[in-house]
Amino acid sequence: MKIRQSLLFATAALALTTAGMQPSFADTADKRIALSNNYAGNSWRQAMLNSWGKNADQAVKDGVVAAGDAFTTAENQATEQAAQIQNLILQGYDAIVINAASPTALNGAVKEACDAGIVVVSFDGVVTEPCAWRIAVNFKKMGEIQVDYLSGRLPDGGDLLEIRGLAGVFVDDEIHSGIEAGVANHDKFKIAGSVHGEWTQTVAQKAVAGILPSMPEIVAVVTQGGDGYGAAQAFAAAGRPTPIIIMGNRHDELTWWKEQKDANGYETMSVSIAPGVSTLAFWVAQQILDGQDVPKDLIVPFLQIDQADLEDGLANTEPGGVSNVEYSLDDAKAYLESVN
Amino acid sequence: MNGLRFFASARFWRGALPALSLTFVLVGVFWLQPRAMSYFGLNLLFNLAVPIALATIAQMFVIAVNDLDLSIGSFVSLVACIGATWLRDTPLLGIAALLGCVAVYAALGALIYIRQLPSIVVTLGMSFVWSGCAVLLLPTPGGSAPDWIRTLVSYKPSYVPMPLLAAVALGLVVHFGLMRTSWGVLMRGVGGNEKAITRAGWSVLKLKMVMYALTAVFGILAGLTLVGLATSADANIALRYTLLSIAGVILGGGEFVGGRISPVGAVLGAMTLTLTASFLSFLRISPDWQIGAQGAVLIIVLALRAIVNRLEARR
Structure with a gap:
């Protein structure tokens, strides 16, 4: 005492x-x-x-x-x-x-x-x-806004490819359920296939490359972050047109997006925490x-990066890091x- | 003269080492954090040591018969999940499930003995079974501990904090049962010399089954205490307990073979391990080094034990 x-x-x-x-x-x-x-x-x-x-x-x-x-x-x-x-x-x-x-x-x-x-x-x-x-x-919302964004970009809808995180993890479940809810809201979209990318570019690239041959034309890829760059690489390697790939604020993803934007006016959005x-x-x-x-x-x-703030977002991201x-x-x- | 010789004997040092290590770390904690030297402080320092001590005792029963249980962590997690779901909502089903667990453990003891399987392999396999059951029962963390368990673990007696009372009671009860009764001698004998027990006309099969069942009983006590303290469960809540319990038994003076165990030492060992973690965090050692430092403490104690053993061998 x-x-x-x-x-x-x-x-x-x-x-x-x-x-x-x-x-x-x-x-x-x-x-x-x-x-x-x-x-x-x-x-x-x-x-x-x-x-x-x-x-x-x-x-x-x-x-x-x-x-x-x-x-x-x-x-x-x-x-x-x-x-x-x-x-x-x-x-x-x-x-x-x-x-x-x-x-x-x-x-x-x-x-x-x-x-x-x-x-x-x-x-x-x-x-x-x-x-x-x-x-x-609100991870669920993070999934939903991806589909909402795509709905604005693609009035005709089409087939989506979903890249999920790590099976059995709470975050993966939540984002996935958000994406499902988004697809239910905008029924012009259909999830044609889904793979587990484990939030890692290399894993995502391998997984996407594996499923691509069996896929119809993919109009967009919905993601969980850390997997967008790998998906882009897989599409390029397969010689298929690059769909709209949602990014996850990683430095490599933003860099790739910037290159594409400068080369051919590529448009997408990026979201993460x-x-x-x-x-x-x-x-x-x-x-x-x-x-x-x-x-x-x-x-x-969320920290959402749109087409207009890409340069700022990239400037605020350390190489190998996440926008902060x-x-x-x-x-x-x-x-x-x-x-x- | 006789007394003096006892104090110099290896046997004395062997028994005293766990108590000395605990005192040493405890003094360190008090020195770094004087606030811990109170009823409230001791309660906080030791309440999570109680389920670890129970799991350590559970592990000790298996080690006493020269086996090793690599599934105790996931088993305790499963019990915590049962405690936070069935035991609360449908107590009868909960109790039945827990009794079923004891039966499964006894059956494992029989299987390991009859087929002469390595216990490490069987229990490692079982750890996935327990984990799987826990995930099925509680796919997302949640549930809530029954009120009676909450009341029991948060009971605050006057003067002495509950965790200390529980530790003393646990050590004494198991010590009396295993070290002071003829049944205890038999059970330790299975680890010491199985053939001698068989020749004397006892069924090693039954003894092993009893030991495994006791492991389950204490594992269940550990799980229920843990869920009471945590208030709700998670399928991965106690995975750390597997290694902690083995380290606790060894730190407390037990040996992997030969039925050489010490219940009081095991409880002290579990408390020392818990306290070491607190001690290191009070020292503000970076987490990258903490596991290493914890390992270093273990190595130091075991090195001291080796010296004691060598003294013993010289006599």
């Missing part, structure tokens, strides 16, 4: 000194935010952690918060992340931002954090525990700590106002 009291005292004293030293524009200057992340093994996650790190360092430097540390579990397992969250509770963080390994298996640990008075914000991989905030990605959504989660947590009223369920806006948008405190406030 004594230790806890003196700790409290120490944090209070620290808060006083920091508040005295620089003009803090929020009452969160003494608050500490942690990121609990379950996986760091692909370019999207790396970009996400990078965005978080840059943003949190700046926020600490500006005196908006006292800490913004990122923790990644050694293995992508729910039990491990639950233990990690419990450790973060012990370390006395005021808010924990989570990209969860499982939507449900962390609920116990999340509840414990809430009971300890900690603000929990989950994003991308969200948790179902009601006391936590959720910044979810910006890894910088971690910075949105950071600011949402900060705003909640600041006492703002934030709805529990938020939806992340990072949120500042003002962006996050504007976003929250728009949903409130």
Whole structure:
């Protein structure tokens, strides 16, 4: 008890000194935010952690918060992340931002954090525990808007080729159901075939090359991101006309699109989630700590690149990476106002 | 004089090593994070260690008869899924399913013994069966733990945190059963010298079936505790437990062969493993190094054990 009291005292004293030293524009200057992340093994996650790190360092430097540390579990397992969250509770963080390994298996640990008075914000991989905030990605919508776009471009409809992700994964299921819903809305389209591209260009290229000989004329390819460039290569290798291929904001995809656009005026669109959504989660947590009223369920806006913004999009994408948008405190406030 | 010699003996050090490792890591955690030194802190540090300790004990029963269970992680996941679905909605069906699991485990013990199959192969195969059943039962993560399990695992006794009480009780009960009763001697004997047991007129088949059934019972306890703590299930919730449980048994002073096991040590080993992970994260070691660091801890403890064993052999 004594230790806890003196700790409290120490944090209070620290808060006083920091508040005295620089003009803090929020009452969160003494608050500490942690990121609990379950996986760091692909370019999207790396970009996400990078965005978080840059943003949190700046926020600490500006005196908006006292800490913004990122923790990644050694293995992508729910039990491990639950233990990690419990450790973060012990370390006395005021808010924990989570990209969860499982939507449900962390609920116990999340509840414990809430009971300890900690603000929990989950994003991308969200948790179902009601006391936590959720910044979810509407993957279903991401599938639907692809077909909506195609419907505008191709009034006569036709046969589509669908490239799916990894079988049995939640994201793949959701995007696929969105595409199905889109096709149901626009019944001039028909899905002639579907392959699993595993969100990887090389796998997608092989899979598409394998199914193409048995396909009728394909007017467009609906995708999940990370597979558009491979599909384009497969169509070129088979000597077939290039259909409208929806892209997924990867650097190689945008580069290919730009080349085609310059060569023959090729038109398409590209859609994915910006890894910088971690910075949105950071600011949402900060705003909640600041006492703002934030709805529990938020939806992340997509990052959609249209024909007109291709050059800008390409410029904002690192080679080998994914197009990114990072949120500042003002962006996050504007976003929250728009949903409130 | 006699007492002194005991303290210098290899046997003493062998038994004390797991307790010493745990104390060592615990002191480290308290030093890094004084907040952990409270009722609330100990509860958080150890509550996820309880299902791991139960799974470790389950694994220990199999290791006691010189076998290895590579399916315990997926089995615990399946139990968690049953717990979050059938056991809540249709308790009778749930209980029947869990009893069925025990029967399957006993049958596996019989199969492995009668056909003289390598347990690693059989249980590795079974791990896919359990995983498949779990996915069929709960295709997307969800379900919710029955209220009575929730109440049981979140019970907060005064003075001593529940996880510590549970760990002590678990260690003592299994220790008494396996190390202090004649049945226990028989069961360990299957691992120690199967032929001697057969010659003495006991059925090794039955003993193996009992040991495998006990594995299932403790695996079920682990799964139900886990689902109680997590509040809902996921078909992949406990895959880590397979390796953790084996490491826990070995860390706690058990051997892969010879029926040499230590129930108290196994519980301590499981707690040490859980605590090591917390310790490393309090140290803020980058996740890329954490698995390596965890492995290093294991190697250090095993190296110390090897020294103790060598001392033993010299006598």
